[in-house]
Amino acid sequence: MTLPLSDVPLEVHDMSVAYHQKPVLYGIDLAVPAGNLIGIVGPNGAGKSTFIKAIMGLLPLSSGWVKVFGKPYAENCRRVGYVPQRESVDWDFPVNVMDVVLMGRYGRLRLGQRPSRQDHDVARECLEKVHMLPYAKRQIGNLSGGQQQRVFLARALAQESDLYLMDEPFVGVDAATESAIITLLRELKTRGKTVLVVHHDLSSARDYFDMLMLLNMRLVAFGPTPEVFTSEMLQTTYGGRLTILSEVVETLGGGTK
Amino acid sequence: MNQLIPAFDFHRVVIAPWTEGFAFSIWIVLMGVLVGTACGLVGNYLLLRRMALVGDAISHSILLGLIVAFLIFRHVDTPVMFAGALAAGLLTVAIIEFIHKQTRVKVDSAICIAFTSLFALGVTLVSLAESAGPVHIDADCVLYGEIALVPLEPPILWGQVALGPPSVLRMAVVTGVLIVGILCFYKELLITSFDPALAKSMGLKTGVWHYGLMTALSLVVVSAFESVGAILAVAMLIVPAMFAAQLSPCLPVRLVLTIGHAVISALLGYHLSIWLKCSAAGAMVVCGSLLFALAWAVTALRARRPVSTSEPESSGLQSAATLPG
Amino acid sequence: MKARHPALLLLAAILLPQFAYAARISELTETGLAERAVRFFTLQDPSLRFALVGSILLGISCGLMGAFLVVRKLALMSDALSHAVLPGVALGFLWNMTKDPVAIFIGATVAGLLGAGLVQAIRNTTRQKEDAALGFVLASFFAVGVCLVTMIQNLPGGNKSGLDKFMFGQAAALGPGDVMLLGGVTILAVVIVLAFYKEFLVTSFDAAFAISVGIPARVFHYVLMVLLAFAIVSSLQAVGVVLVSAMLVIPAAAAYLLTDRLGMMLVLSAIFGVTTGAVGAFFSYVGRNLPTGPLMVLAATAVFLAALLLxxxxxxxxxxxxxxxxxxxxxxxxxxxxxxxxxxxxxxxxxxxxxxxxxxxxxxxxxxxxxxxxxxxxxxxxxxxxxxxxxxxxxxxxxxxxxxxxxxxxxxxxxxxxxxxxxxxxxxxxxxxxxxxxxxxxxxxxxxxxxxxxxxxxxxxxxxxxxxxxxxxxxxxxx
Structure with missing residues (x-):
């Protein structure tokens, strides 16, 4: 498909990332078409979270570049919504649900500008969408895992972005929340948004996503789920075919230290 | 023991300071309130970022900045003092980060190494300078501070009107700037403390806010330094914020509670120090700590009381909190 | 043989510096340093002998305890404890208005252990984070101490109490009682560490595993805390309240940079502790009224920097x-x-x-x-x-x-x-x-x-x- 560059939500070229000089991702090339629900799948330590963090510049790239809607990330960061892993924040933090969702609006506010009434309205709407509006005034530590995840999702919705990056949104949530989340993601998709979801559960990956990205240190396959979800591809991703690569890359890391 | 703890004379302890020594008392209490407020506000953010002990580190190493600034410029006025403190504070943070990131030494040891080394250097320089001539900074004052000397400073004049002792005015300006800063940048400070990854993904410079906070910390501590000393400044950073955290799960409320804590502990501490004839700054911190103990006891008792049916909301909270994940 | 290895090295660690000293004495006297330096190395003053022996002993006990602190990531615990002992020192002094080493030792140990208990209690019963709990104990205990010390100074004769020497330390003020105490603590630390080396190793590395094989990790943690309190309290007179934690952490961190094994780290840490203790005592003596603690810490920092660079x-x-x-x-x-x-x-x-x-x-x-x-x-x-x-x-x-x-x-x-x-x-x-x-x-x-x-x-x-x-x-x- 040939789209004008600015319509490609995410383009990644030859991205390599190293953690403490130990390579985690290696030469990733990718162009994500708009309006898809994409699962990022791979074994533990395959660099799934690293991948989406690197897209947003949270981790430095050791090579390659990233473009979001045809521009470097920093210039288009407003068009990206992010759902971090739930454990990444301190849930004893003195804020309530509403405060957290309002944070989704901060990217649109100037330095020192306060959230307006309109921002509050958007935040309320987003909370309503995840059925959390009755909890708006509750301290975030007093929520269940599933509720916390919904709050994070509402916050991402409040960012009103075109590309969403979600890090393991299904971990530690109850079945009701899981189905609520997937309904929401599908709705986002029908509205033309692009959603990338780091996912660790192979069995549900097939049903949830229309495209899959198989990742194990490097991109093994990327394409529509029926094409990619084959035993051969999964074998490559989860099996040991890339052992030389990881061994060599390991010595590369050790050597520079 | 009788000599140690003087009899409690209500008139001497409570009435006289305000009837006979008002001009004296007001400045000490005001200074205590201002120090407690400024330190406490910064301390709230330090606690949220789990950096309480970085505050400890910086308030120690500021001594080095002060004495080096003094040795270079041979006088200590506000700009020189601020420059020295700022340099020392940022140097401490940089050393901690260097040791932590470049070596295998963990961050707790790195903090300890950084500030004890800089503090030791500072104390040694102060002692050496003392033997060479009079120094504005005194090593013991570094530890206790001399808040009782505040009213004795020659006041700053505005025309013919005496405004007040310079250290109180300086502290007031710093506190004012800090409050304005927090009001203006509340949302940036909130998001960089709560979820730095999200903040960064939105294009905020988390490093700038981090160093900004460290700058505020350095300026607040150096302004408080002479009156309360290094270690009691740590107390002023941590104790009010802990008190507030114990009582409220809401950040703006915590910030207000911090100010209340500063006022109460400064007042109580001042009178305690008159009663016991001890260091006023020390007594203020003791009162502040007791306030925390009180808050702790209250919350502990409240948690122990069985959840009554009149609080359906909180019983819902508890069951939600115990869910897995 | 393998198990005895650390023991032998430890003995060497204790003895070696003495020989090194003998060598350096002749060296330095010949170069004709200032008179006080000569007097230092000929050990003419009895007070100097106490100061030197005390500094060496504290180097050993602090070095050993520090190594465990560094590998267990408890460095800031030592900082909190060392400040928290101040009210105990003041109360120990009040016992009979003298600097009786035993009374002060008991008072300070009790205060230190109380502080450690309070940290634990805050962590267990509130949502406060560990750094806040440590900072709270550090600061509030110290404030109580400051109040007590200033109250004592207002008493008749309190001005000459010498309590201010506990802030930054004065090795020259060490008396025979202090040195005996230091010696006792050092021997206790060495014996316990040697006897339970493997238990300390496994509980420091992986407490959960230790418990699963039947080693009471909690007990060893408390033993370590008590030994730590002893080491801190016995070193107060020489290094001072404010900087004891540096004598614990810095030599150990330097050793941590140089070796990958705990046994060797203990030995190196003790050697560095002894060296910095002695160097600090030397400069404090030569410089007449310079406080000992900061000088020892600066010596330790120099060792750390050397390890970092070289x-x-x-x-x-x-x-x-x-x-x-x-x-x-x-x-x-x-x-x-x-x-x-x-x-x-x-x-x-x-x-x-x-x-x-x-x-x-x-x-x-x-x-x-x-x-x-x-x-x-x-x-x-x-x-x-x-x-x-x-x-x-x-x-x-x-x-x-x-x-x-x-x-x-x-x-x-x-x-x-x-x-x-x-x-x-x-x-x-x-x-x-x-x-x-x-x-x-x-x-x-x-x-x-x-x-x-x-x-x-x-x-x-x-x-x-x-x-x-x-x-x-x-x-x-x-x-």
Whole structure:
């Protein structure tokens, strides 16, 4: 498909990332078409979270570049919504649900500008969408895992972005929340948004996503789920075919230290 | 023991300071309130970022900045003092980060190494300078501070009107700037403390806010330094914020509670120090700590009381909190 | 024997500095330092003897405890405890208004343990984080101490209490009682650490595992805390409340930079502790009224900096040196590779490579190429001929050039075949990997790629025969 560059939500070229000089991702090339629900799948330590963090510049790239809607990330960061892993924040933090969702609006506010009434309205709407509006005034530590995840999702919705990056949104949530989340993601998709979801559960990956990205240190396959979800591809991703690569890359890391 | 703890004379302890020594008392209490407020506000953010002990580190190493600034410029006025403190504070943070990131030494040891080394250097320089001539900074004052000397400073004049002792005015300006800063940048400070990854993904410079906070910390501590000393400044950073955290799960409320804590502990501490004839700054911190103990006891008792049916909301909270994940 | 190993080393750690001292005494007296330095090393003052022995003892006990603190990430606990003992010191003094070492020891230990308990209680019963709990105990106990000390100073005779010496320490004020106490604590620490070395090792490394094999990790934690309190309290008179934690942490952190084994770390840490203690005592004595604590800490910092810079494996200098020599080697290898490419362009018809062509291929000035060629020549990789305008491979240089080119092309082939790389992305990566592929990996790659002869761009991959042919003359021309 040939789209004008600015319509490609995410383009990644030859991205390599190293953690403490130990390579985690290696030469990733990718162009994500708009309006898809994409699962990022791979074994533990395959660099799934690293991948989406690197897209947003949270981790430095050791090579390659990233473009979001045809521009470097920093210039288009407003068009990206992010759902971090739930454990990444301190849930004893003195804020309530509403405060957290309002944070989704901060990217649109100037330095020192306060959230307006309109921002509050958007935040309320987003909370309503995840059925959390009755909890708006509750301290975030007093929520269940599933509720916390919904709050994070509402916050991402409040960012009103075109590309969403979600890090393991299904971990530690109850079945009701899981189905609520997937309904929401599908709705986002029908509205033309692009959603990338780091996912660790192979069995549900097939049903949830229309495209899959198989990742194990490097991109093994990327394409529509029926094409990619084959035993051969999964074998490559989860099996040991890339052992030389990881061994060599390991010595590369050790050597520079 | 009788000599140690003087009899409690209500008139001497409570009435006289305000009837006979008002001009004296007001400045000490005001200074205590201002120090407690400024330190406490910064301390709230330090606690949220789990950096309480970085505050400890910086308030120690500021001594080095002060004495080096003094040795270079041979006088200590506000700009020189601020420059020295700022340099020392940022140097401490940089050393901690260097040791932590470049070596295998963990961050707790790195903090300890950084500030004890800089503090030791500072104390040694102060002692050496003392033997060479009079120094504005005194090593013991570094530890206790001399808040009782505040009213004795020659006041700053505005025309013919005496405004007040310079250290109180300086502290007031710093506190004012800090409050304005927090009001203006509340949302940036909130998001960089709560979820730095999200903040960064939105294009905020988390490093700038981090160093900004460290700058505020350095300026607040150096302004408080002479009156309360290094270690009691740590107390002023941590104790009010802990008190507030114990009582409220809401950040703006915590910030207000911090100010209340500063006022109460400064007042109580001042009178305690008159009663016991001890260091006023020390007594203020003791009162502040007791306030925390009180808050702790209250919350502990409240948690122990069985959840009554009149609080359906909180019983819902508890069951939600115990869910897995 | 293995189990006795740390024990022997420890003994050595205790004894060695004494010998080192004997050696240094003669050395320094001859150079004729100031009179006080002479008096220091001849140990004329009895108070000096106490100060020195005390400093050495505290170096041992603090060094040992510090090593455990550093590996257990409890450095800030020591900071909190050392400040928290102040009210205990003041109360111990109040017992009979003298600096009775035993009363102060008891008071301070009780205060320290109370502080440790309070940290635990805050963590267990509130949502406050650990750093806040530590900071709270540190500051509030210290404030109580400050109040008590200032109250004592207002008492008749309180001004001369000498309590202020507990802030920054004065080794010269050590009396026989203090030294006895230090000796007792040090012996206790050494004996307990030797007796329970393996228990301390396993509980420090993996407490959960220790519990699962029946070692009461909690008990050992408390034993360590009590020993820590003892070490802190007995060192107060010499180092002072404010800086005791530095004497615990800095020597141990320096040792941590130098060794990878806990046993050795304990020994080094004790040695560093002793050295810094003695050096601090020396300067404090020579400098008359300088407080001992800060000087000891500065000595410890110097040791730490030395370990940071000069450490053989983790040191900044050695790392910088390794990095430098590595990038120099990569630079040379890249030049060899370009020489190979130039010859390959010509179909390996000649042996000499004109520097002009090299400069062109690398888009560099000819002067730069000349400089790099001289480095290659000094490493025996090339000879320079034709008035310095051309280079010829030596057999060694040819071998390395072939290896690099082979590595590069093999890697490109591997990436395109096994790892589904796009052809236009493999080159940059191979440029990095070619310098670090070991022979074993190369064998593995060749096997995986069925001993292919051509890289994805269709170029020949040099084989073993080419590598050992000694020069480009006998390579078959590329077709």
């Amino acid at each position: 450490g053989p494996r983790h040191g900044v200098l050695s790392r910088w040196w390794r990095h430098r020599s590595r990038s120099a080697r990569i630079g040379r290898e890249n030049m060899l590779k370009v020489m190979y490419h130039v010859l390959e362009e010509e179909g390996f018809r000649g042996e000499t490579v004109p520097l002009r062509d090299l400069a062109e291929a690398r888009r560099e000035a000819i002067e730069d190429v000349q400089v790099e060629m001289r480095s290659l020549r000094s490493h025996g990789l090339v000879t320079i001929s034709g008035d310095g305008q051309a280079a010829v491979f030596t057999p060694d240089g040819w071998k390395r050039a072939c290896e690099i080119v082979r590595n590069h092309r093999l890697w490109e082939l591997y990436l395109t075949h096994a790892a589904n790389y796009a052809l236009d992305h493999v080159h940059e990566d191979a440029d990095k990997i070619e310098h670090i592929l070991g022979e074993d990996t190369v064998r593995l790659l060749e096997k995986r790629l069925n001993y292919a002869h051509r890289d994805p761009h269709g170029k020949l991959i040099p084989g073993l025969a080419d590598i050992h042919s000694g020069g480009p003359a006998r390579i078959h021309p590329a077709t």
